[in-house]
Amino acid sequence: MPQLSFELMDYAFFKFFHQPNASTLIAAFSCFDLVKHRLRYSRALVDLASKGDFKGACHGAVALGLWDFFPIEIFCLPLLLQDKLSVMESYLASSPVCCQKMIGYLDSFHQQSEQKIAALCSLYPKIRPIGASKLSKKPLDKLIKR
Numbered sequence: 001m002p003q004l005s006f007e008l009m010d011y012a013f014f015k016f017f018h019q020p021n022a023s024t025l026i027a028a029f030s031c032f033d034l035v036k037h038r039l040r041y042s043r044a045l046v047d048l049a050s051k052g053d054f055k056g057a058c059h060g061a062v063a064l065g066l067w068d069f070f071p072i073e074i075f076c077l078p079l080l081l082q083d084k085l086s087v088m089e090s091y092l093a094s095s096p097v098c099c100q101k102m103i104g105y106l107d108s109f110h111q112q113s114e115q116k117i118a119a120l121c122s123l124y125p126k127i128r129p130i131g132a133s134k135l136s137k138k139p140l141d142k143l144i145k146r
Contacts, residue, residue, distance in 0.1 A: 009034055013041055017048075017060060022090065025063040038064040046074060052126060054078040058091050068097040076102060078124050083131030085146070106144050109135050 009032055016028035029035055041064060049057035054075040061070055070091075076098065079088040092099040109116050113136055121129045134143050 004033055006037075006040070008032070009037060009040075013044070017056065022059050022062065025059055029063045035063075035065055038066055042066060042069060045070070049075045049078070054082065055084055055087050058087050062090050062094075065094075067091075067095045070098075072098050072102050072105065073123075077105075077120065078127055080134075081121065081124055081127050081129045081131050083134070085131070085143075089146075103144060106135070106140060109140055113137075113140075 012028065012032035013034055016025055016032075019025045019028065034041065041060065045057045045060045045064075045066070048060070058075045058079060061067075061075070076088050076091060079085070092102055117129075117132050117135050120135075121127075121132060134140065
């Protein structure tokens with residue numbers, strides 16, 4: 001395949017970005033050679049997360065292979081609060097450094113959990129924290145094991 005222009009790559013990134021299927025996104029990003037230029041799109045993923053599209057930003061990071069590139073605060077913690085654990089785990093599965101940080105972060109909830117849950121929720125005021133209930137005692141232990 002001939003070298004694609006950045007203009008065409010950027011078009012493909014934004015065109016395919018909102019695919020509901022992560023495997024389609026991965027195939028499209030690979031086909032249009034976006035993985036080779038993954039750092040070009042890292043800022044766009046941060047912007048999407050800052051606009052509240054944490055799921056899309058996480059899928060984009062996975063599709064581009066940006067493992068351990070983003071701190072857990074960018075989209076993992078918001079996805080945890082939104083109870084979108086499978087999306088979060090898709091990033092953590094290939095990100096050993098972030099996975100270790102997430103386990104350490106979750107482990108810290110064993111003490112003073114109510115204050116820590118309140119502090120976490122205050123960091124993301126636009127999110128309805130339906131997943132916050134999993135940060136207490138028994139559900140937390142299951143989450144850490146998972």
